[in-house]
Amino acid sequence: MSALEALYSALGALRANKLRSALTMLGIFIGVGAVIAIVAVGSGAREQVLRQIRTLGSNLIVVFPGNLTSGGVRLGAGVANTLSEDDAYAIEREIAAVQNAAPTNRAGAQVVAGSANWATTVQGVTPAFFEVREWDVAAGRHFDAEEIARGAQVALLGQSVVASLFGDGDPVGETIRIRNVPFLVVGVLDRKGQNPQGQDQDDTIMVPLAAARQRVLGVNRANPRSVGAILVKIRDGEDMTQAEADIRDLLRQRHRLQPQQDDDFTIRNLTEIVATRMASARTLALLLVAVAGVSLLVGGIGIMNIMLVSVTERTREIGLRMAVGARPRDILRQFLIEATALSVLGGAAGVLAGIAIAAGVAMQAGWPLVIGLETVVLAVAFSALVGMFFGWYPAHRAARLDPIEALRHA
């Protein structure tokens, strides 16, 4: 009997007991469906996070002033004024792996345009900022070098600010007042969406760093050139960890820190932070996969149970087949194929259900639907394995039957 014929005959046997076959498949169906859904939803969420990371700018390291634990005194990162604009220029100039280093200041501010007003974040930036964040303008133009150098009162608006202050109108060429200081709107920024923390990155206004310091945020008396953060973009292919160490060494040197002194700055590698978050998500997914594994196990035992019943019910059939020339291995193969067909059909249906669930979740959450072919192949192959494993014992029992006894069976 050819393999295809054996399969066809096995499907016929399963069709003969439709309800029973369907119920038997249920365990495998649920197990595989759960695995597929979990894996697909997990990859979708991961893809979503990766997309959000990309909106921050790739290969990004952020340096904040101050340190969470500085000597005996604990300071929050960002509250000190130990980081200066010149540190950023030094990082860009002296570390080869660094592509750009962008000093930036930010603060909340009330903004007025005509009769509308809006509380948003104002960031003082240099041209490097747009490189680091990979952020372009959607309308109007960037600041030019002269405007940055002189601290001109010009502004770029994020999409959410435009919507709040101008509705559908065109803000380019209009004048807005930030903390009562007039700024000319020269452009509108591209839409970025949410960052991985869920903040709206488009709710922001950018002005030249010098203008921010002198006109809006105020000059720090202790360190007139202090900045709130330095965003560093590392060149593609460079080692992020090595770059981080180089930045630390450079800043310690520039800040004249003795070896026993703690850093007076904090370095964050955003990619790492996200990687940590993903790792915890993976742990959860592993747990769920373990639960799905239990379901597959129970499904497999269900198949074994039904196959044992089937062997008993079909004892005379087995005897007859043996009488007309079936060898024990023919009988073994017949029942193994039936068990495997049960589990593979259940598994395949589970794959479809899992994809449907994942698609539903992805649609609700606005995630991309990510299902690898290897996941599907693996799931079907694994269900086949479950069928063969749990089908082996009943099939073996069938093959070992004595034809005389089997034919005499009621």
Added chain:
Amino acid sequence: MALVETRNLRRVYALGGESVVALDDVSLSIEAGEFVAIMGPSGSGKSTFMNAIGCLDRPNAGTYALDGERVDALSTDELAAVRNRKLGFVFQQFNLLDKIDACANVELPMVYAGLRAGDRRPRARAALARVGLADRVHHRPTQLSGGQQQRVAIARALVNSPKLLLADEPTGALDSRTSLDIMALFQKLNAEGVTVAVVTHEPEIAAFAGRVVRFRDGRVVDDVRQTPRDAAQALAGAA
């Protein structure tokens, strides 16, 4: 050389600590072309003998040659091959598979002979035609009468052109008219050259055979040749 030749065939069963001798030194020959009825009360050893010459069982002692080939010490797989090629079985309860049609039932021995579907189908149809069921090829067993089911079973037994047709109480589940019908079919097949052995406890059935072998307590106690009654005539007379 006889088709079936047993020498001192012995089969002992262990039954609850006691050993029961089911066949006790049975030496019997069946020539090709014979129509033999094997009779005896239950427990006489006739079924054990049938299983032994049907290669469903192995004797504890003695020799058995089928069609010139020693088969008493073959492996399980080899016995399966012998049953497939040289033997055809007909049972009291027909033992047809309900889920498949008559044609597929008849194809079953050819499946295990390794024939491809395309080669099996015409042979199955021919076998069904030979037992008078050319018009029932695609009927399921449940859609056929008892007599028709037994004909399908006979077609199945014939389809691999066996040397010996073994029938165990083939009319036990049939009414007397249908029994005559089946016996007429066996006589027709025998006339066409098929060797037939029928196990029965009914003398009326044994009357259609050319030779009657009686078993008692595991031994052959009687072996007589007779002029068989013509089943086709009996059928015509009954009608």
